[in-house]
Amino acid sequence: MSTIAIIGPGAVGGVIAASLLKSGHEVTLCARRAMGDVTVSLLSGDIKLTSPVTTDPAKAIAVDWVLVATKAYDAAGAAAWFPQLVGPRTRVAILQNGVEHRERFAPYLAAEKILPVMVDCPGERPSPDRIVQRGPGKMVVPAGAAGADFVQLFANSGLDVSATGDFTTAVWRKLCLNAPGAINALLLKPTGVFHDEAAAQLAREMIRECMAVGRAEGAILEDALPDQLLAGFRAAPRDGINSLHADRAAGRPMEVDARNGAVVRFGRKHGIPTPRNEMAAILLAAM
Numbered sequence: 001m002s003t004i005a006i007i008g009p010g011a012v013g014g015v016i017a018a019s020l021l022k023s024g025h026e027v028t029l030c031a032r033r034a035m036g037d038v039t040v041s042l043l044s045g046d047i048k049l050t051s052p053v054t055t056d057p058a059k060a061i062a063v064d065w066v067l068v069a070t071k072a073y074d075a076a077g078a079a080a081w082f083p084q085l086v087g088p089r090t091r092v093a094i095l096q097n098g099v100e101h102r103e104r105f106a107p108y109l110a111a112e113k114i115l116p117v118m119v120d121c122p123g124e125r126p127s128p129d130r131i132v133q134r135g136p137g138k139m140v141v142p143a144g145a146a147g148a149d150f151v152q153l154f155a156n157s158g159l160d161v162s163a164t165g166d167f168t169t170a171v172w173r174k175l176c177l178n179a180p181g182a183i184n185a186l187l188l189k190p191t192g193v194f195h196d197e198a199a200a201q202l203a204r205e206m207i208r209e210c211m212a213v214g215r216a217e218g219a220i221l222e223d224a225l226p227d228q229l230l231a232g233f234r235a236a237p238r239d240g241i242n243s244l245h246a247d248r249a250a251g252r253p254m255e256v257d258a259r260n261g262a263v264v265r266f267g268r269k270h271g272i273p274t275p276r277n278e279m280a281a282i283l284l285a286a287m
């Protein structure tokens with residue numbers, strides 16, 4: 001049994017917390033505001049989050065694992081927990097979208113403490129007292145000692161957690177999936193918009209830009225990926241709402257810098273033009 005602190009018990013953090021509780025771990029929830037009773041509806045059934053909740057970083061104590069599950073733009077707030085939670089043997093896993101997990105937390109932690117995680121764990125928090133797992137949860141980490149320990153941590157959790165020797169491909173493949181989500185956020189139209197051929201073609205082009213940049217970073221991405229991703233969007237429920245769209249609709253900040261912004265940044269680094277992702281990033285940032 002390991003001691004685990006989850007910073008950001010939202011949709012992903014709640015599903016992870018419930019999955020770890022189910023497998024017998026000791027979990028503390030680090031939230032920025034008080035939480036009442038929360039029930040997590042996992043695919044395997046409901047679990048009440050019985051974990052202690054702390055809202056004061058100064059009162060946290062060191063644990064074996066810190067799992068950061070805030071949005072990417074809340075990195076500085078998440079880091080306020082590190083001085084108390086992170087001891088000499090603590091590892092810090094970053095469960096966020098994007099490709100810059102290490103860079104985002106480099107100002108706050110030594111590089112060897114950070115384990116980046118590709119998180120594909122569909123979930124939502126429809127009300128303050130309820131978190132719902134929307135599909136099978138998958139996480140991928142880089143191979144190595146920390147990655148192996150992370151995989152072990154999730155044994156019997158019901159989540160598919162694996163280590164890979166090619167983490168670069170794992171995160172860029174996920175970014176290719178996320179990049180066209182900006183179209184939904186700009187139009188405030190759910191996944192069904194990709195049945196429109198012009199919107200679908202724009203999505204393919206945004207994915208191709210992301211692929212070109214990802215390949216320059218060393219990711220292995222097959223030519224058929226844009227069509228595969230579009231086929232997935234078209235097979236999904238038409239009323240599905242991605243997090244960028246949900247955040248814009250709710251007037252919350254959006255993770256556009258970690259998503260389309262990253263495509264543009266890494267594109268500049270390699271001299272690869274990314275005009276569609278750049279326009280999306282500029283328009284969403286301006287909102």
Ligand SMILES: NC(=O)c1ccc[n+]([C@@H]2O[C@H](COP(=O)([O-])OP(=O)(O)OC[C@H]3O[C@@H](n4cnc5c(N)ncnc54)[C@H](OP(=O)(O)O)[C@@H]3O)[C@@H](O)[C@H]2O)c1
Binds near residue numbers: 097
């Ligand atoms: N949800 C999904 O289906 C999904 C799937 C794949 C990847 N992801 C990625 O996973 C990450 C987390 O997403 P999410 O959907 O779980 O977001 P979320 O539901 O918004 O949860 C984030 C949580 O972090 C909390 N938080 C923010 N600052 C904090 C701080 N300083 N201390 C403690 N807690 C803090 C928020 O608190 P408040 O409640 O006060 O706002 C919220 O509860 C993102 O990078 C997202 O892109 C999400």
